Amino acid sequence: MAGVEQRGNHEGLVKGLHWALVGRMVIEMAHEIRNPLTVIKGYLQLQEKKSACCMGESLGIIFQELHQIEVLVTSIISLANNNAVNKKPENLNQIIEGIYPAVQRVAVKRGIMTELRLADNLPMLDLNAEEIEQMVLNLAQNGIEAMQASGTLCIGTVRKSSKVILYVRDEGHGIPPEQRTEIFAPFFSTKASNAGLGLAISLIIAERHQGKIEVASTVGVGSVFKVLFPIGKQ
Structure with missing residues (x-):
């Protein structure tokens, strides 16, 4: 029985380490996605100022879609870190x-x-x-x-x-x-x-x-x- 219990504890430890690794990978991946998004958004904001008369609607859609990606990435990071949520x-x-x-x-x-x-x-x-x-x-x-x-x-x-x-x-x-x-x-x-x-x-x-x-x-x-x-x- 002791051997079975030790084996179960070992499997639980391995599973815990596995999900901890997955969590770290998810956070790193989310950060890697968010960084270029920030740069893209900055250049688009600059372009919006230059050509608002002819690209206003298109840029608006792009900004909204970028916002949704940012929200997703932020949610992934927050959930993986188990951060408290402001409500x-x-x-x-x-x-x-x-x-x-x-x-x-x-x-x-x-x-x-x-x-x-x-x-x-x-x-x-x-x-x-x-x-x-x-x-x-x-x-x-x-x-x-x-x-x-x-x-x-x-x-x-x-x-x-x-x-x-x-x-x-x-x-x-x-x-x-x-x-x-x-x-x-x-x-x-x-x-x-x-x-x-x-x-x-x-x-x-x-x-x-x-x-x-x-x-x-x-x-x-x-x-x-x-x-x-x-x-x-x-």
Whole structure:
């Protein structure tokens, strides 16, 4: 029995060291991405001053996309370091409305329609707006990648009892039962073009807001991801 216990402790230590190494690699990679982004953004700001009359709209889109990359990189670094998150009373619907045009741009490129169904009179929640934006983008991107052209992605909110629920519903291929315990694991992905971090980061963001994520899925029909925020307990 002692040998089994020692072997178990050794395996746990190896696994812990492995994830510590992965965490350091993720942080270093995120820093390497953020540094050139800062330089690119600086040159674009200079160009904007020179040619605002003819490139204003295009530069605006570029800046918004750069901002989303910066938010993602900052979130990865913050989550990997387990830094405390700054939260303040926010209107969840307003956060979603602000990021919705970015979701629409991604969806339209794949021929996918989008719907926004926001409940009236939601209570204010203690949130970090940038992290919630990133979570909505991640969940929306996950749904979009699961669908073929002509499908519909729906983002909505609802209040139910003592919780506010953010949901993202897709009409994709669904998640097989054997994969539902793995989809939130870092680097797990069924798509060659996906790094497998979106759902993992979304889960951590939800937990940092004292929330949780529930998934309902039917193969061949689609999936619904629900983020449950407790009211007044954040």
